[in-house]
Amino acid sequence: MKDITKKYSNGEITVVWKPSMCIHSAICFKGLPDVFDPRKRPWVTPEGGSSEEIMKQIDNCPSGALSYYQNKEMKTEEPVSVSGESIVEVIPNGPLMVYGNLKVKTHSGAEETKNKVTAFCRCGHSSNKPYCDGTHRKVNFEG
Numbered sequence: 001m002k003d004i005t006k007k008y009s010n011g012e013i014t015v016v017w018k019p020s021m022c023i024h025s026a027i028c029f030k031g032l033p034d035v036f037d038p039r040k041r042p043w044v045t046p047e048g049g050s051s052e053e054i055m056k057q058i059d060n061c062p063s064g065a066l067s068y069y070q071n072k073e074m075k076t077e078e079p080v081s082v083s084g085e086s087i088v089e090v091i092p093n094g095p096l097m098v099y100g101n102l103k104v105k106t107h108s109g110a111e112e113t114k115n116k117v118t119a120f121c122r123c124g125h126s127s128n129k130p131y132c133d134g135t136h137r138k139v140n141f142e143g
Contacts, residue, residue: 010046013054013068017044022065023095023119024134032057062097063119063132093142095119095132104130 008015028036034048035057046054051070058066086100102114119132123141126133 006042006044008042008044008046009071010051010054011071012051013046013070015044015046015054015058016067016069018065018067020065020128020133021063021119021131022134023063023132024137025062027060027062028057028066031060062117063095064114064117090122094122094136096122106130 004019006017006019008017029038032049032053035045035054037043037045049057055068058068061067086098086102089097089099091097096119098114098118098120099116102118104112104114104118106112120130121128121132121136122143123136123139125135125139125141127135
């Protein structure tokens with residue numbers, strides 16, 4: 001899958017969306033539909049909510065596909081590390097969620113740093129392995 005990154009700004013913050021990481025949990029849409037609406041183009045309209053509401057909602061993104069940075073404070077998009085222990089959670093009929101800071105070594109030997117939440121494929125059908133892309137729903141994965 002192509003590694004695409006989309007950015008949407010309201011002037012105060014910039015919302016960053018990486019579709020290849022999205023597991024389509026719909027938490028963003030259900031929690032803040034005036035900002036996140038997959039039926040619209042663009043599907044992210046940061047003018048639909050306050051920066052605080054948007055940041056709080058993005059912090060609930062289980063895959064890490066959505067992130068943000070504050071325009072006045074950050075010049076780069078370096079991920080913020082989380083402190084504390086790592087937690088692994090098996091989502092019924094879905095991905096393996098790992099919460100915390102990780103270094104993931106890909107099949108090619110490249111290392112990627114992941115922070116906050118990472119969703120790993122369990123169904124075997126993701127086109128973005130080792131990460132979940134939501135295909136488990138299409139193939140009716142049970143496990």
